Amino acid sequence: MSKRLMFVVAVLVVASLVLAACGGQQATTIKIATQSPLSGGQSSLGVDIKNGAQLALEQLSGPLTEMGFKVELAPYDDQANPDTGVANAKQIVSDPAILCGVGHLNSGVMIPSSEEYHNAGLAFVSPANTNPKVTDRGYLEVNRIVGRDDVQGVVGAEYANSIGVKSVFIIHDKTAYGQGVAEFFKKRAEELGMTVAGFEGTEEKANFDPIITSILAANVDMVYFGGIYDQAGVLFKQAREKGFMGTFMGPDGMDSSTLAEIAGEALVQGGGMVYSSVSGPASVYPGTAKFISDFKAKFNAEPQPFAAQAYDAMAICLKAIENAAKANGNKIPTRQQVAQAIRELKDFPGITGTYTFNNIGDITSAKYFVIKVVSADKTKWGENEVIQTLDIAPPSK
Amino acid sequence: MLAFSLVSGFALSAFVIVLAFLFQNTAVGASVMQRFGVSLVNYTLLNLPQVLMDGLTLGFVYAAIALGYTMVYGVLEFINFAHSEIFAIGAFVGVEVLIALAAYGLIGGQNSLLSAYLWLLVALLAGMLVAGTMAVLVERIAYRPLRGAPRLVPLISAIGVSFFLQDAIRLIESVTTGQFHRIIPAFGNFDNRIPLFTVAGNTVDIQIKSLIVIVAAIIMLVGLNYLVNATKVGKAIRAVAQDRATASLMGIDVNRIISMTFLIGGTLGGAAGVLYALKFTRIDPFVGFFPGLKAFTAAVLGGIGNLTGALLGGIVLGLLETFAGTYMSIFTMGVAGAEYKDIFAFGILILVLIFRPQGLMGENVAQKA
Numbered sequence: 012m013s014k015r016l017m018f019v020v021a022v023l024v025v026a027s028l029v030l031a032a033c034g035g036q037q038a039t040t041i042k043i044a045t046q047s048p049l050s051g052g053q054s055s056l057g058v059d060i061k062n063g064a065q066l067a068l069e070q071l072s073g074p075l076t077e078m079g080f081k082v083e084l085a086p087y088d089d090q091a092n093p094d095t096g097v098a099n100a101k102q103i104v105s106d107p108a109i110l111c112g113v114g115h116l117n118s119g120v121m122i123p124s125s126e127e128y129h130n131a132g133l134a135f136v137s138p139a140n141t142n143p144k145v146t147d148r149g150y151l152e153v154n155r156i157v158g159r160d161d162v163q164g165v166v167g168a169e170y171a172n173s174i175g176v177k178s179v180f181i182i183h184d185k186t187a188y189g190q191g192v193a194e195f196f197k198k199r200a201e202e203l204g205m206t207v208a209g210f211e212g213t214e215e216k217a218n219f220d221p222i223i224t225s226i227l228a229a230n231v232d233m234v235y236f237g238g239i240y241d242q243a244g245v246l247f248k249q250a251r252e253k254g255f256m257g258t259f260m261g262p263d264g265m266d267s268s269t270l271a272e273i274a275g276e277a278l279v280q281g282g283g284m285v286y287s288s289v290s291g292p293a294s295v296y297p298g299t300a301k302f303i304s305d306f307k308a309k310f311n312a313e314p315q316p317f318a319a320q321a322y323d324a325m326a327i328c329l330k331a332i333e334n335a336a337k338a339n340g341n342k343i344p345t346r347q348q349v350a351q352a353i354r355e356l357k358d359f360p361g362i363t364g365t366y367t368f369n370n371i372g373d374i375t376s377a378k379y380f381v382i383k384v385v386s387a388d389k390t391k392w393g394e395n396e397v398i399q400t401l402d403i404a405p406p407s408k
Numbered sequence: 409m410l411a412f413s414l415v416s417g418f419a420l421s422a423f424v425i426v427l428a429f430l431f432q433n434t435a436v437g438a439s440v441m442q443r444f445g446v447s448l449v450n451y452t453l454l455n456l457p458q459v460l461m462d463g464l465t466l467g468f469v470y471a472a473i474a475l476g477y478t479m480v481y482g483v484l485e486f487i488n489f490a491h492s493e494i495f496a497i498g499a500f501v502g503v504e505v506l507i508a509l510a511a512y513g514l515i516g517g518q519n520s521l522l523s524a525y526l527w528l529l530v531a532l533l534a535g536m537l538v539a540g541t542m543a544v545l546v547e548r549i550a551y552r553p554l555r556g557a558p559r560l561v562p563l564i565s566a567i568g569v570s571f572f573l574q575d576a577i578r579l580i581e582s583v584t585t586g587q588f589h590r591i592i593p594a595f596g597n598f599d600n601r602i603p604l605f606t607v608a609g610n611t612v613d614i615q616i617k618s619l620i621v622i623v624a625a626i627i628m629l630v631g632l633n634y635l636v637n638a639t640k641v642g643k644a645i646r647a648v649a650q651d652r653a654t655a656s657l658m659g660i661d662v663n664r665i666i667s668m669t670f671l672i673g674g675t676l677g678g679a680a681g682v683l684y685a686l687k688f689t690r691i692d693p694f695v696g697f698f699p700g701l702k703a704f705t706a707a708v709l710g711g712i713g714n715l716t717g718a719l720l721g722g723i724v725l726g727l728l729e730t731f732a733g734t735y736m737s738i739f740t741m742g743v744a745g746a747e748y749k750d751i752f753a754f755g756i757l758i759l760v761l762i763f764r765p766q767g768l769m770g771e772n773v774a775q776k777a
Contacts, residue, residue, distance in 0.1 A: 050578070052589045212745065216568055220466070221732075222733065225455075252601070282751050
């Protein structure tokens with residue numbers, strides 16, 4: 012090894028020791044993790060989950076700071092991939108400063124990752140996961156502030172029935188979320204007497220020709236896609252180009268302006284496009300006006316769906332840590348105490364609703380929406396029309 | 409060649425029609441009757457023309473990518489696995505050019521149709537240029553230093569380059585645009601459909617962009633055949649392919665010719681990338697992976713190293729995949745749907761490697777010493 016290289020190595024070693032020593036002095040740091048796709052095809056939703064949480068942390072960590080804690084955000088990128096989510100979850104639970112977490116976007120990532128959180132007793136508040144299994148395992152650490160797919164799928168099927176849809180072709184993306192909601196939709200659609208002409212899972216992202224041929228042959232009124240916008244957009248566009256003139260429908264995974272960017276006119280031609288959601292456009296929540304203007308000022312963009320929910324999830328984390336710390340004599344609470352404190356919150360006033368959790372971590376009453384796309388222009392996504400708003404309690408076991 | 413694609417199309421059609429007759433009076437037929445209100449045979453026949461058309465188009469997409477694999481293999485006897493990323497680079501450059509043009513208002517909206525085609529050509533050329541240059545660079549940096557090494561070494565290097573380029577695109581796109589998928593702007597009349605003929609009230613049509621893909625792939629094949637068989641450079645390429653040492657004794661600059669081969673292969677890959685983006689709208693840094701694998705399969709199927717074989721292999725694969733995707737869920741009553749169509753593509757690869765390793769068109773040449 013040359014002398015110069017030795018010198019560089021020596022400097023690095025010394026520097027790392029000094030830095031490590033600095034880190035050791037801040038014993039009162041509390042970290043709150045976020046996990047969402049920050050890169051990849053679903054990043055437009057995932058990044059805004061992080062940004063929404065970040066905004067809440069900056070605005071609402073005052074009480075904790077006054078108690079002498081330093082509050083930090085620890086963002087992680089799950090890439091919408093279960094493997095990455097679990098690997099990150101292992102890192103998150105091994106950092107003792109992390110007391111609470113906000114995430115994920117995808118149920119298929121949340122379900123395996125939350126096994127890690129559960130084992131470590133670390134509470135997570137989900138701003139977006141709708142698969143029933145997320146909370147049905149009954150873990151103390153797993154909470155969500157949105158509705159469930161076993162209700163959302165039913166809401167979608169009932170809406171389809173109300174506009175006179177007689178036959179439907181169902182496609183899903185084979186994830187826990189997409190396939191799950193598609194199955195609930197299918198079950199209800201069949202109960203209502205609709206013909207389900209096809210039920211196909213696909214990971215295809217480019218060439219939907221074979222499926223579209225089947226759709227056209229079945230001559231259905233509606234195509235339901237259980238999945239996320241980046242795949243759905245391409246399918247919808249190609250189906251319209253090949254002459255499908257019925258209605259497109261999907262769950263809340265459709266709710267991103269990127270869908271309009273990909274599919275364009277296909278969303279408004281023919282029967283148009285509707286989606287069910289557990290998160291209405293920010294304008295339906297009276298408390299979000301300030302959030303929207305603050306968000307735009309800070310990040311220079313319109314908040315995507317679930318950004319406001321992420322803000323609330325973070326607010327719940329902060330409040331629970333504060334309550335737990337107070338109960339613990341203004342000292343750092345344990346993860347267990349924070350998880351308990353979340354469940355003990357009563358009528359917590361968030362910007363997207365008032366939240367009380369039941370014994371499995373679902374909120375006692377969730378909002379469901381049916382929304383119609385009004386423009387092929389992606390900048391007008393926020394103007395999509397809310398056709399139905401329903402308040403429904405989670406199904407009792 | 410035309411005859412061959414017709415034969416494979418007919419063979420597959422006959423196969424599904426026979427299947428349809430066999431299953432007509434079983435539970436399969438009954439489920440089709442109940443779901444679609446037509447008999448299984450009618451259902452199969454009604455879809456057939458469109459399936460053939462779609463399969464053919466997909467086949468030409470694979471063929472366009474396969475030409476690059478086969479070109480490099482012909483000369484170096486080495487699978488350039490980084491070709492799928494060269495293809496992705498072409499797609500990204502083409503789409504970025506079109507996005508920039510759309511931002512300046514040069515395409516889309518009120519612009520004339522002629523300008524749309526001209527700008528598409530510009531995007532195509534830009535994609536070809538950058539992809540070709542990248543291919544030459546990759547050869548210079550990652551393959552040339554390993555030319556004397558055992559055959560496995562450059563292969564592993566190629567896989568490394570492939571990962572490197574994938575993540576390089578990912579990095580550049582996420583740093584500059586904040587997201588890493590790109591969407592080709594809507595412009596021109598490429599989405600319009602041209603009706604071809606009507607069968608029993610069903611109009612079979614083809615999209616203009618599919619037509620562009622087919623025409624471009626044929627031009628690429630013809631141009632490449634001319635280049636390899638009728639020009640001086642082509643003669644040099646064939647000489648290097650036959651015997652590198654003797655070729656260099658005859659005064660051929662072997663390094664230059666190999667660079668040239670990569671330039672041609674990369675250029676074709678870049679063009680295929682832009683055409684792919686035009687046809688399928690959305691691209692991401694991993695866009696090259698599956699089409700690359702399938703194009704490689706097509707090249708092996710047709711006989712790797714053989715240019716016409718690449719086209720044939722592509723068409724067979726495209727037809728097979730579209731047939732499987734459309735009819736599998738019908739004949740299995742929804743148990744195995746379109747999601748399993750790739751089994752056929754890669755199943756074929758295995759069968760070919762076992763029973764006819766030289767491929768459909770490949771000559772059974774002895775391995776070079």
